[in-house]
Amino acid sequence: AQSVAQPEDQVNVAEGNPLTVKCTYSVSGNPYLFWYVQYPNRGLQFLLKYITGDNLVKGSYGFEAEFNKSQTSFHLKKPSALVSDSALYFCAVRDGRGYQKVTFGIGTKLQVIP
Amino acid sequence: ETGVTQTPRHLVMGMTNKKSLKCEQHLGHNAMYWYKQSAKKPLELMFVYSLEERVENNSVPSRFSPECPNSSHLFLHLHTLQPEDSALYLCASSQDRYSSYEQYFGPGTRLTVT
Numbered sequence: 006a007q008s009v010a011q012p013e014d015q016v017n018v019a020e021g022n023p024l025t026v027k028c029t030y031s032v033s034g035n036p037y038l039f040w041y042v043q044y045p046n047r048g049l050q051f052l053l054k055y056i057t058g059d060n061l062v063k064g065s066y067g068f069e070a071e072f073n074k075s076q077t078s079f080h081l082k083k084p085s086a087l088v089s090d091s092a093l094y095f096c097a098v099r100d101g102r103g104y105q106k107v108t109f110g111i112g113t114k115l116q117v118i119p
Numbered sequence: 120e121t122g123v124t125q126t127p128r129h130l131v132m133g134m135t136n137k138k139s140l141k142c143e144q145h146l147g148h149n150a151m152y153w154y155k156q157s158a159k160k161p162l163e164l165m166f167v168y169s170l171e172e173r174v175e176n177n178s179v180p181s182r183f184s185p186e187c188p189n190s191s192h193l194f195l196h197l198h199t200l201q202p203e204d205s206a207l208y209l210c211a212s213s214q215d216r217y218s219s220y221e222q223y224f225g226p227g228t229r230l231t232v233t
Contacts, residue, residue, distance in 0.1 A: 018147070039221055047226050047227075048209050048227050049162075049224040050212075104216060106175065107222070109162040111159060
């Protein structure tokens with residue numbers, strides 16, 4: 006069985022400061038990892054993914070994430086937070102073997118304070 | 120815009136009503152999905168269609184009935200719903216369901232069952 010955990014319900018960060026949203030996962034095979042963002046009254050929007058290769062993945066809007074196999078983590082990061090980054094962030098994992106459905110975390114609310 | 124549209128955006132229905140949710144994707148994708156999003160819970164995958172064939176049904180009550188007439192359109196027919204079915208219903212699509220492709224989500228239909 007695969008699972009994903011987002012240990013923080015909410016993360017508060019001051020505008021201009023670096024931000025980190027945490028995600029850990031569990032899969033039997035090689036993980037495919039995804040980050041999505043959801044703004045109010047909108048659907049989820051894809052930010053970035055790790056499939057294979059370089060552990061540091063860069064995505065939309067200046068976000069990046071680092072795949073750490075030993076810690077089974079895939080934390081989302083941004084060097085300088087913007088107020089417009091305030092939203093709900095979802096980590097998701099899929100087992101890379103054959104067809105497996107995607108499992109989403111419960112989401113972390115990011116609040117960037119002006 | 121993600122290339123996935125959903126109508127209506129908001130729906131209020133009584134427990135004895137019949138209504139349908141519509142989803143359309145303009146991305147040329149082969150897989151389409153219905154998800155249920157409730158507060159403080161992970162996204163619940165309801166149905167998966169691949170090349171217009173239903174390939175997954177995750178123990179969803181029969182009061183939810185999906186239909187995929189072609190690869191661009193997906194419907195969710197609703198009848199005799201319960202108040203606990205009130206949620207945001209999200210449609211998504213992806214290139215196919217077997218690979219590392221990310222999903223593209225519509226804005227969702229906010230359903231309230233009275």
